[in-house]
Amino acid sequence: MKKVGLKDIAEHVGVSIALVSYVLNGQAEIKQVSKENAEKIKKAAELLNYRPNQIAKSLKMHKTHTIGLVVADINYRYSTGITRAIEAEAKKKNYTVLFGSSNENEETFAELVDVLINRQVDGLILVPVENSQEQIRMLQKAEIPFVLIDRNFPEIKTNHIALDNYKAAYTATEYLIKQGHKRIAFVNYKTTLFHLQERDRGYLDALKNGNIDFNADWLQEVNSNNRTADIQQSLDVILNLSEPCDAVFFATDTLSINGLKYLNQLKTKIPGEISVLSFDESEAFELFYCPVTHLRQPVEAMGKAAVDTLLELINHYKISKQVSLMSDLVVGQSCRE
Amino acid sequence: MKKVGLKDIAEHVGVSIALVSYVLNGQAEIKQVSKENAEKIKKAAELLNYRPNQIAKSLKMHKTHTIGLVVADINYRYSTGITRAIEAEAKKKNYTVLFGSSNENEETFAELVDVLINRQVDGLILVPVENSQEQIRMLQKAEIPFVLIDRNFPEIKTNHIALDNYKAAYTATEYLIKQGHKRIAFVNYKTTLFHLQERDRGYLDALKNGNIDFNADWLQEVNSNNRTADIQQSLDVILNLSEPCDAVFFATDTLSINGLKYLNQLKTKIPGEISVLSFDESEAFELFYCPVTHLRQPVEAMGKAAVDTLLELINHYKISKQVSLMSDLVVGQSCRE
DNA sequence: TCCCTTGCTTTAATCGTTTAAAGTAATAAC
C-alpha cells in the first residue's frame, strides 16, 4: 500500500492539487471552492485514507509543531512527572514532544540539544545540567526559543520556570523548628547548581530567624558520583555529634531514599530517634514504614507554564518571563510532633 | 541569526550547491571533488556553523531516522526502563526516538500511533493496550514496520519481543512451593491481555506439578479501574479463608505496591504471617522493611532486541521474529525460608 | 586537426506540501 498524497486525491477527483490543499486545510470558504468539489475532495480523502505528510508541510511552513524536551535523568521522579505534564499540555496545544535524557552529563546534554535543533523543533524546554552555561548562551545567540525549567543560572537572563527553592527550604526548616527540633541537619549535593544552593540558603536563614545557632557539621555536602558512601558518612557524622541532630532534611528525593535506606540499616527509629523531611516526593516513600513528610513540587503547573511560555516565544511575542512556584508541604509521620 | 543552508556555503565558497552536498556527505572521493574545493567547503561549513535541515533531508530521502515508541504508562517502572534502553540503543544506531504514553487507553493509543505515522517515523515500537487488535492489523495492512514489546496478541502474527511470562510465573510459584508454602495466592488483573493470562497459566501449572490442590479463592482478579479497593478485598479474602494463604504472588509491580501498602496497614508481618513475591521490581521496594523477592525483567536486552528487529524490518529484510526472554528471580527477604 | 578521455563542476528534477498570482468562464453593468 503506497502512500497517498494530495496528488492522488487530485487525480481521483479530477481537480488540481491546490484545490485539494485548500479544502483539506479548511480554506474552502475563503478560497471560494465550490461546494460540489469541496464535498468530492473530502470524500476522496476519506476514501483513500489520506494522511498529510508532516515532513513536507514542515519544510514549507518552517514549523514542525514539535517541541524538544531535555530532562536531567528519566529515572528521577521529577522527570517523569514533568514529562507527563508537558506532554499533556503540548498535546492540548497540538504540539508533539521530542524528548531525551541528559543523565546529568554535559556532553550528552549538548548532543541532545543539537539533535533536537537539527530536527527543527520549534522550541526547547530544558532542565539544564551543571556547566551548561555556554550551551545556553549559544541558544540565545542563535535566537532559538527555549525555556529553562526546574533550574536556571542567575548569571544568565533567561525565561525560566522554577520552584521558589529558597522559600520551600525555608518553610520546611521552619516547620521542623516549630515541631520543636533544636539540631537540624541538611544533606545536600555539593554542586554549583543555583537551585540547590538556594535550598541551602533557605535552610540557613530559617535557622537564623528561628534563633538556632548553626553548627557547621549540620550542613552535609554529598558528592553525586559517590552518593551512597557519602550519604552514609554524612549521617554518621550528624548522628554521632556530641549533641546528635534530632532532624535531618534531605535536599532531594534521591538523597532521601539513600539516606532512609541507611537509617533502616542502622535501625534508627524514625521519628523516634531522628525526624526526616524530604524535598520532592518518591514512589519509594509509599512503602516506608512511616509516611515521609516532604515538599511536593507542582509539576502540572510547571509543565503548563513551560509550554505556555514557550509557545508565546515561538509565536514571536518577545517576552521575558520568570515564573516562580510554591511547593506544598505534605505532612506525613516522619517528623516528631 | 538566520539559518545557514547549503546555498549559503555554496555562495560563500563560490561553487554550486551540489558540490557542497557531495563534500558534506562524504562523497568527495567518489564524486571526484578537487581537494581544494573540498577543503574550502568544509572550512566554510564549520565557519558558518552549518546544521543540515533534517526535515528537507527526510523529505527527499523518505527516511526520517526516527522511530516511534508508545509505552503503556510512563509511570510504570517498566516504561521508564524500556524507554531508556530503547533510547540508548537507538542512539547507537543513529536513530532518534519519538515517544508517547497511551495511559492504557485505547483511543490515546490509536491517536499516538497516528501522530507518529504522520510524522513519518521509519517504524514503531509498541506496547499495545487492551483491544488494540484492529489498530495492529491496520498497521500490517499499511505495511508499516513495527514491533510489539512486552505484550502481544496470540491471534495476530506479529514480530514481538516479550518475556516468557508463563515460565516466569511458573518459576516463581515453584520457588514458593520449594520454600514450603502450601497455600499460594495469586493476585492478577482481570484482563484480556495475553501476557497476564500467561502468568495465570504459569502459576496454575506450577501448583499442579507441585501437587498442590488449587483453591479457586486463591486466584484473585482485580479490576484496574478500581484497583485499590479490589486489592484490599482480595487480600481480605485470602487472609480470612478457613485455611489462610501463607504466600501471595502479585502479578505486577503496581499490584504489589498497593498490596504491600494494605498489608502494612493491617500490620501483617512479612514474611512471618505471609510471604510476598512480586512480578517486576519497583523503586518502592527499596524502602520496604524487608527487601521484596521479585522477578526482574531484562529491559536492556528487550530494548536492544526491539530496536534491532525494527531496524531489520526497516531495512527491508522481510523477517519474522518472536523473541522470548527469561526473567531473573531476585531473592529478597519477603519469603519464608 | 579532430575526437575521445579524464577530471571536475553545474544544471535541473525531485520529495509533498502551501499559496500568491494568473487564468477562465459566466454573469452583470453600462
Added chain:
DNA sequence: GTTATTACTTTAAACGATTAAAGCAAGGGA
C-alpha cells in the same frame, strides 16, 4: 456590445536538501 465583476480553478514557484545527467576544459592519441 463592450467591459467589469464574480466565482471558481489552475499554474508555478517556493521550502532545503539529494543526485542523475549533462556540461566543460585540458590533455592525449589518431
